[in-house]
Amino acid sequence: MYEQLLEQKGLKKTKVRVALLQHFLNLDHAQSYSDLKFSLEGEIDKSTLYRNLTSFEKAGIIHRINDHSGTSKYAFGELPEGGHDHAHFVCETCETVYCMEVSTPIELNVPEGFQTNNVQTIIKGICAKCYS
Amino acid sequence: MYEQLLEQKGLKKTKVRVALLQHFLNLDHAQSYSDLKFSLEGEIDKSTLYRNLTSFEKAGIIHRINDHSGTSKYAFGELPEGGHDHAHFVCETCETVYCMEVSTPIELNVPEGFQTNNVQTIIKGICAKCYS
DNA sequence: TTTTAAATGCAACTAGGTTGCATTTATGTT
């Protein structure tokens, strides 16, 4: 499974990559650098981790999210072309970041002369776990 | 003018704050830390700058923008309640960040149990200056 | 099995942003 995905994307299947991929597949929400660091303690070097995050992103295995925390988060799955119908939900209580499909397409009017290529949306609120 | 705004917001009018405020008022686009650093060279210490950015943000004089560059940008004006009808346009050529009003309201469907408080949108594309 | 390009680990670095503390300054009070 992990091997198949890596092979399919033209990436060598190393111990580090399998561990990282497995970690992403086990989760339903986005991971910060420090999340990954603590979860994979001792398994992956910092620069190796970042280099693999970059490779995975280029290969479309994960995508990088910029919530408004100032640092990036990383989540399984590829961002669709144009960025539409995909949004990131940031819980204001537990700070967890979830990826979600958004059924209503986002339309925007930009001023004369500006060309839109891509729209990315951050939704802030309270997640299901914290709300109940 | 600068003094009035500061007084109105309950902030002491210091040299540093007037310089910073003046700088923001002269611009139509958002400023990164390094933009501010070079523009205000020698005038403002780093920690003073950050502390004032925080004060200004709390007072609603500026707002903080997280485009996808990994670092924050700061722009004149307050973010409206709920975050709707305000978006940030990031030029993919010159990396300039513009604040813009968006006439089409953004509606989103989030899953059962999730409560939305605020929506923030980043639009990527080509700005008017770079497009022509 | 040999080869080779790619992946890893380590150390050193950069940059944005924060904090503690001593000094200075804006502003309200006598």
Place this chain on the structure above:
DNA sequence: AACATAAATGCAACCTAGTTGCATTTAAAA
């Protein structure tokens, strides 16, 4: 005008995310 005081400033030291150069190791093709 002089004083008192809380807030603002400047400096140094620090923290953390993310990057880079380089020597070593490893996956995988020949």
